[in-house]
Amino acid sequence: MPWTELGESVAIPMLRVRPSLLMPVSALPHLLSRRLLAAAGSVAAVFGSACAWAAPALRNGAQAVPQPLPLWALVQAAVLLGLLALAWRMCSLARRHEQEDTLSRAMLDHSPQLIALMTADGRVRRMNQVAHQWMGDSAEALTRAPIWLHPAWGAEPGQAERLRQAVAQAAAGATCRLELRLDHGAAGTRLADLSLRQVPTGPNGGARHLLLEARDVTVRRQAEDKLMLAGSVLEQTHEGILITDAHGVVLSVNPAFCKITGYGAEEIQGQFPAALKAGMDDPRLAARMHRSLARCGHWRGELRTLRKDGTPLAAWVSLAHRLDPGGRTSHLIAIVNDITQSQQTEQKLLRQVHFDTLTDLPNRHLLTDRLVQALHTARRNGDTLSLLFLDLNRLRDINDHFGHSAGDAVLLEVARRLRDSLRDVDTVARLGGDQFAVLLPGTPADGAQQVATKLVERLAQPCHVGDLRNAAGESVGQELSLTLSMGVAVYPNDAEGAEALMRCADTAMYRAKQEGRGQWCFYTTEMQQRSVRQMQLEAALRRAEERDELRLHYQPQLAVTRSGEIAGQVIGVEALIRWQHPELGMVSPGEFIPLAESSGQILAIGTWVLRTAVRQMADWVREGLAPCVVAVNLSALQFRDPGLPELVQAVLEEAGLPPEYLELELTESVAAGNPQAACAMMDRLHALGVRLSIDDFGTGFSSLNHLKRFPIHTLKIDQSFVRDITTDADDRAIVQAIIQMAHALRLTTIAEGVETDAQADFLRAHGCDMVQGYRYCRPQPPADALAWIHGQRQRAGESADKPATSPLPAITDTTVAG
Numbered sequence: 001m002p003w004t005e006l007g008e009s010v011a012i013p014m015l016r017v018r019p020s021l022l023m024p025v026s027a028l029p030h031l032l033s034r035r036l037l038a039a040a041g042s043v044a045a046v047f048g049s050a051c052a053w054a055a056p057a058l059r060n061g062a063q064a065v066p067q068p069l070p071l072w073a074l075v076q077a078a079v080l081l082g083l084l085a086l087a088w089r090m091c092s093l094a095r096r097h098e099q100e101d102t103l104s105r106a107m108l109d110h111s112p113q114l115i116a117l118m119t120a121d122g123r124v125r126r127m128n129q130v131a132h133q134w135m136g137d138s139a140e141a142l143t144r145a146p147i148w149l150h151p152a153w154g155a156e157p158g159q160a161e162r163l164r165q166a167v168a169q170a171a172a173g174a175t176c177r178l179e180l181r182l183d184h185g186a187a188g189t190r191l192a193d194l195s196l197r198q199v200p201t202g203p204n205g206g207a208r209h210l211l212l213e214a215r216d217v218t219v220r221r222q223a224e225d226k227l228m229l230a231g232s233v234l235e236q237t238h239e240g241i242l243i244t245d246a247h248g249v250v251l252s253v254n255p256a257f258c259k260i261t262g263y264g265a266e267e268i269q270g271q272f273p274a275a276l277k278a279g280m281d282d283p284r285l286a287a288r289m290h291r292s293l294a295r296c297g298h299w300r301g302e303l304r305t306l307r308k309d310g311t312p313l314a315a316w317v318s319l320a321h322r323l324d325p326g327g328r329t330s331h332l333i334a335i336v337n338d339i340t341q342s343q344q345t346e347q348k349l350l351r352q353v354h355f356d357t358l359t360d361l362p363n364r365h366l367l368t369d370r371l372v373q374a375l376h377t378a379r380r381n382g383d384t385l386s387l388l389f390l391d392l393n394r395l396r397d398i399n400d401h402f403g404h405s406a407g408d409a410v411l412l413e414v415a416r417r418l419r420d421s422l423r424d425v426d427t428v429a430r431l432g433g434d435q436f437a438v439l440l441p442g443t444p445a446d447g448a449q450q451v452a453t454k455l456v457e458r459l460a461q462p463c464h465v466g467d468l469r470n471a472a473g474e475s476v477g478q479e480l481s482l483t484l485s486m487g488v489a490v491y492p493n494d495a496e497g498a499e500a501l502m503r504c505a506d507t508a509m510y511r512a513k514q515e516g517r518g519q520w521c522f523y524t525t526e527m528q529q530r531s532v533r534q535m536q537l538e539a540a541l542r543r544a545e546e547r548d549e550l551r552l553h554y555q556p557q558l559a560v561t562r563s564g565e566i567a568g569q570v571i572g573v574e575a576l577i578r579w580q581h582p583e584l585g586m587v588s589p590g591e592f593i594p595l596a597e598s599s600g601q602i603l604a605i606g607t608w609v610l611r612t613a614v615r616q617m618a619d620w621v622r623e624g625l626a627p628c629v630v631a632v633n634l635s636a637l638q639f640r641d642p643g644l645p646e647l648v649q650a651v652l653e654e655a656g657l658p659p660e661y662l663e664l665e666l667t668e669s670v671a672a673g674n675p676q677a678a679c680a681m682m683d684r685l686h687a688l689g690v691r692l693s694i695d696d697f698g699t700g701f702s703s704l705n706h707l708k709r710f711p712i713h714t715l716k717i718d719q720s721f722v723r724d725i726t727t728d729a730d731d732r733a734i735v736q737a738i739i740q741m742a743h744a745l746r747l748t749t750i751a752e753g754v755e756t757d758a759q760a761d762f763l764r765a766h767g768c769d770m771v772q773g774y775r776y777c778r779p780q781p782p783a784d785a786l787a788w789i790h791g792q793r794q795r796a797g798e799s800a801d802k803p804a805t806s807p808l809p810a811i812t813d814t815t816v817a818g
């Protein structure tokens with residue numbers, strides 16, 4: 001439908017034409033011509049009248065005498081001619097009007113905007129083709145009701161009201177702009193930018209209509225939205241974005257870029273990207289970057305540089321170029337991810353996997369890697385290497401005594417000394433706890449020997465570990481002396497593979513530890529055999545009790561006689577375990593007890609010993625053996641078991657043996673770690689009424705200060721002092737000192753391992769209270785031991801000899817529950 005006038009008469013000078021409502025403008029000329037033809041008909045009629053007036057005279061053949069025309073005829077003719085001229089003029093005017101109208105229509109219809117003329121009450125009077133397209137079939141409805149009631153404008157709530165208000169304001173003379181969402185039929189919802197204003201439409205500006213112009217801004221708005229979105233992404237993203245021109249001059253950076261690099265935008269814009277330039281110092285990297293940009297338009301990689309404050313920045317950068325329509329680079333866009341933190345975390349994790357957190361030394365994992373690598377190289381070059389395993393002695397004591405921070409300080413000091421003593425190509429590792437390892441590539445056995453000697457010496461030097469304090473908070477000095485046990489294994493002599501070599505070094509270290517503190521030794525195949533036997537024993541020991549392979553032997557303990565006669569009164573027996581294995585034969589406790597201690601089996605075995613010995617003594621007392629005490633060895637592990645007093649009490653009650661018939665032999669080591677805890681445990685045991693003695697006295701590290709506080713009855717002089725008592729002046733001096741000190745502390749003494757009369761004489765002469773040893777009786781099975789005791793008592797009774805002292809406390813009740 002073309003541009004249309006809708007229901008208004010058009011004023012034409014001198015001729016009022018009233019076309020029907022909605023009649024097309026193009027019909028106007030036809031209408032006008034009809035009227036003019038009618039006028040022409042009138043002219044013809046007048047002309048006909050004139051002719052009729054002249055005709056009779058001509059028909060009668062009369063001499064035609066020119067007759068003057070009557071005036072009315074002339075006037076009529078003139079009028080007619082005038083009318084004809086006017087009709088002609090009207091026709092050409094109508095034609096011109098029609099042409100202009102066609103042009104205006106074309107102009108309006110081909111405008112991309114919606115254009116409509118409205119009345120002040122919002123009814124559309126004329127509209128262009130775009131309006132028809134936008135409104136579709138419902139366009140005609142616009143003429144009948146105000147525009148805001150049209151369904152197309154009511155797509156959004158409140159929109160109709162806004163339009164109504166805008167029409168009212170425009171009618172009042174204002175120019176209104178508003179944006180409306182328009183339901184555009186099949187094309188979907190569109191966004192229209194509307195302008196409404198009053199325009200004059202009558203002659204001399206008399207009549208006024210409202211001109212509505214609307215543009216479809218959907219695409220533009222979408223583009224603007226996209227731009228806004230892109231802008232806010234740029235603003236809010238955590239990735240730094242930098243845009244340069246083709247020459248690399250920075251055009252813009254986003255806030256994240258400034259945050260990452262520490263530079264303000266104003267410091268970077270207009271500059272070369274100095275913040276990232278540091279990474280470009282590597283010419284190979286720069287070349288790779290340019291090649292990649294030229295080949296595929298982008299580059300990705302890691303750059304390392306410095307932030308403005310000089311701290312290191314690791315960035316993952318994506319670089320892309322933008323081309324202009326001519327295919328030339330117009331911009332470079334860099335997206336920068338700060339990976340410093342994640343890299344640091346990654347490195348930290350990697351370090352944790354490979355390094356010991358306390359000492360920062362390689363851990364077992366990394367040592368194994370390096371050993372595998374070193375073995376590979378040695379194999380290829382026909383070379384050798386040595387591996388040392390080190391175990392720091394007494395770390396547990398240091399921890400217990402001075403706290404874990406002191407233990408840590410010691411470990412750090414050991415790590416430092418080891419590192420300082422070795423070459424850069426060597427590896428010092430901490431295997432965990434108190435164990436270290438040293439890998440010496442290209443070092444044969446003699447070189448390893450030199451290193452081992454050096455390490456023992458370096459570590460033996462006093463260790464200053466700060467102001468150490470004991471558990472009571474007392475300052476205990478700042479120096480500790482360290483010792484270590486070290487095992488050395490050499491490739492290719494001892495083993496070919498990494499694992500096997502590590503096992504060898506470990507076995508040698510274990511052997512060195514068994515042999516005494518501050519020792520080191522090379523691995524030997526004999527050690528291997530020994531460790532195989534140890535594994536066999538350990539496995540067999542687990543089933544020894546249930547297979548009834550364990551036995552107790554008893555060795556009498558005698559009071560020293562006044563006269564110096566060898567035999568004295570039997571005042572007790574020591575229970576000593578024996579293991580008779582069906583295939584392995586008799587296994588010495590000296591061999592299996594340490595194994596039971598290291599595997600923890602000693603707790604079960606120790607309970608069996610305690611129960612068996614107590615039952616045995618209860619039986620003997622019932623048979624009239626009293627007064628006699630049974631001494632049971634307790635290992636340090638048993639002693640540290642908090643349930644020990646309850647166990648002892650239960651075992652005594654179970655057997656019906658009064659507590660004073662039981663003596664528990666503790667070694668000095670139970671007290672060395674944590675004397676306070678040891679003292680508390682001894683107090684609990686003492687409270688049960690049992691006797692306590694310190695075994696192997698003189699070999700450990702007892703502090704006399706602690707000793708005086710322990711509720712013990714007896715000190716047992718170690719047999720290593722007794723053995724050479726007749727030949728070694730030092731041993732003699734030690735034994736004398738122990739006896740004197742014990743007496744000063746009101747403790748009794750017993751010497752173990754007495755084998756000769758000379759030893760017995762010396763002990764008696766210096767006041768030792770009791771003796772035990774092969775000189776009197778070897779450890780025996782219960783029946784033999786009992787027989788020996790009865791025989792001895794008889795002998796002692798016959799000799800009427802009395803003990804020098806009364807070493808046993810009065811046993812108040814010898815009645816044993818039966």
Ligand SMILES: Nc1nc2c(ncn2[C@@H]2O[C@H](COP(=O)(O)O[C@H]3[C@@H](O)[C@H](n4cnc5c(=O)[nH]c(N)nc54)O[C@@H]3COP(=O)(O)O)[C@@H](O)[C@H]2O)c(=O)[nH]1
Binds near residue numbers: 575695
């Ligand atoms: N925790 C436990 N330890 C125990 C137990 N039974 C024994 N042991 C300890 O095992 C070590 C070896 O014991 P054993 O082979 O029995 O040796 C003891 C005696 O037989 C031996 N002895 C006694 N008299 C002499 C002698 O005149 N000469 C000589 N060469 N040896 C002699 O001495 C050992 C006694 O040791 P001690 O306990 O120090 O008195 C040993 O350390 C036992 O302690 C057990 O049940 N639990």
